[in-house]
Amino acid sequence: MVRGQELVYNTNATAMQMANEIFGDGVTVVSATYTGDSRSSAIYSRGDNLSPDATPSDTGVILSTGLAADFTNRTGNANQNAGTSTNTSGPNNDPNFNALAGTSTFDASFLTVNFIPQGDTLTMQFVFASEEYPEFVNSVFQDVVGVWVNGQPVQLSVGDGTVDPSSINTTNNQNLFVDNTGSNFNTEMDGFTVTLTLKAQVIPGQVNTIKIGIADVSDSNFDSSLLIAGGSMQTAFIASDDSVTLAPGASKTIDVLGNDTAANPATLTITHINGQAVGAGSTVTLSTGQQITLNADGTFTILGDADTETVSFTYTAVANGISDTAFVTINQVPCFVRGTRIETPGGEVAVEALAVGDLVNTLDDGPRPVRWVGRRRVAAEGRFAPVRIREGALGVRRDLWVSPQQVDYFHLLFDNHQVIRAEGLETESFLPGPQIQSMFEAEVLEELVALFPELDPATGQGYGAASRPTLRGFEAGVLSARLS
Structure with a gap:
């Protein structure tokens, strides 16, 4: 006090x-x-x-x-x-x-x-x-x-x-x-x-x-x-917003200064992360659990936590003695761990056994062919331990592990965004969004664009809409409060 x-x-x-x-x-x-x-x-x-x-x-x-x-x-x-x-x-x-x-x-x-x-x-x-x-x-x-x-x-x-x-x-x-x-x-x-x-x-x-x-x-x-x-309403230096998509527990390095603009040539220096003064090597832990490290070259290394969520933080940079602030949005997307059983016309199949062309039951369109399977591996330690939905909870027939770390995890992509069943629980397929360029490596983006030529990796536009209304953070908060 x-x-x-x-x-x-x-x-x-x-x-x-x-x-x-x-x-x-x-x-x-x-x-x-x-x-x-x-x-x-x-x-x-x-x-x-x-x-x-x-x-x-x-x-x-x-x-x-x-x-x-x-x-x-x-x-x-x-x-x-x-x-x-x-x-x-x-x-x-x-x-x-x-x-x-x-x-x-x-x-x-x-x-x-x-x-x-x-x-x-x-x-x-x-x-x-x-x-x-x-x-x-x-x-x-x-x-x-x-x-x-x-x-x-x-x-x-x-x-x-x-x-x-x-x-x-x-x-x-x-x-x-x-x-x-x-x-x-x-x-x-x-x-x-x-x-x-x-x-x-x-x-x-x-x-x-x-x-x-x-x-x-x-x-x-x-x-x-x-x-x-004081002096902040200006046009000489503009810090622009950035976004990054991660699997829960994964890390990503992003250049937030790359899209910032100064009217006169200048060296851009980050001075604050979410209101906290920082220098090269400083790490700020957000209240939502993510860790933001300022690297010597002015980039951020973002380490996600174990949650599936979308959160934002701010950074402040200075150019020619002029400061500005921008937002960085972190999207932590869900995925399936090795061994998760996906419902297909022939019964439940482990997600790692699914291949392009295999049919998967969808809630809206019946059996639909898989168009792309994404696979990555991340570390699983401490607070990044696996997330378990226990048998019987939410209708799951056996324990469902979602987005754990230090195991293989998978994304399933169809011609359209679909509601599918994993271990009997209704969940969603991968939905390309405006952050896929920051989420995947160049060769993965090339593969996705080859499959979906209208997909713009810079904006995520061209794939199609979500199969259900997507709630914004405040809407989800209101719904959660009403249901609790």
Whole structure:
């Protein structure tokens, strides 16, 4: 439990002063207006010294649904109140925020800025913090961050696209969330995100408009804050998102800097992984279990855990003194271990005995021929021990081992995505997706493209749709909560 220390707040900052604080290289601010309670906005400073984990930068702008200065306390514990609330004079039922939230909104606080960018992509870095955590994560009280560029909403590139307590918490996008109910960090807010990023397409050389802010949803209680990093809204250096697909327990080295772009030639250096400062050789273990190691050449080696899941984390890089943040998404896909029996017209057959052309029973289309069998071997130790679904559980007729390590595992591919049966349990065939290029070696990709000429290994497009609706992380969380 840490003690409260007040950030330095300039609540008298004008709209132009706030705009010039958050806009950086490659952008010229033309004009700015602020809408909201005068106490709900401020330029903050000394973030690196007083609240380095909860602020995205040393200085920046804070917009709040309550009082901006309530983000930190002057004395006592850092987090003293589970429900800090101020009903401000900020506008209620702003049309943009209502449309974003799908219901009534209150106490809005936002900046509207006209600017001229040099590049065609505008990036920004920010932290969302809220007193709605953890009590109202699954409720209608979803205080929300809103960003519109030239009238169009800008979405987060992970999760369901929104920035609110339901999309980033201990269940959904948990690597991006920090729990502060134990007052371990210097902020009054009960929870906050790691430094996140939004990217928006803009028109270079012309006046563009951005509206950015925050609003209470469904009522005026329990305040939330948006902290925008100073100088982070820029077009000079853009870190782009990456993704990688792994078998559970496998490892992969990826070059996340390869698609990052700088307006001027520069050496790109990674400084943070998921908000933690790193150097060459540093390893960060995500809350979901994956280990991320920064190599000397700027690549990441990602070691998966034993779960089948899709998770994301962030990295921050610097070029010419300009920083930006991007997301990396890890897809850990299921597969079958040697000995798993697959249902065929002639009875159950061990997966390793199946060959291209063999018929397998599918739930929707009856017997269908196998078009491709993928096989790999990974290590099986400690927390990467085999995953067992015991006999009788979920209808399995004998123990089913799924995605274990240090054994052979197999992918089965058909003309279409299929539901098949393994040890009597309904499961799925392999579904090529947008990450196959990072999942397989070049010769395997060539084989797949030869079998499916319309398949684009860079995007995963061209194979066909999933046989069933694919739930996003937040949807799976809601379904799991309802079933439990």
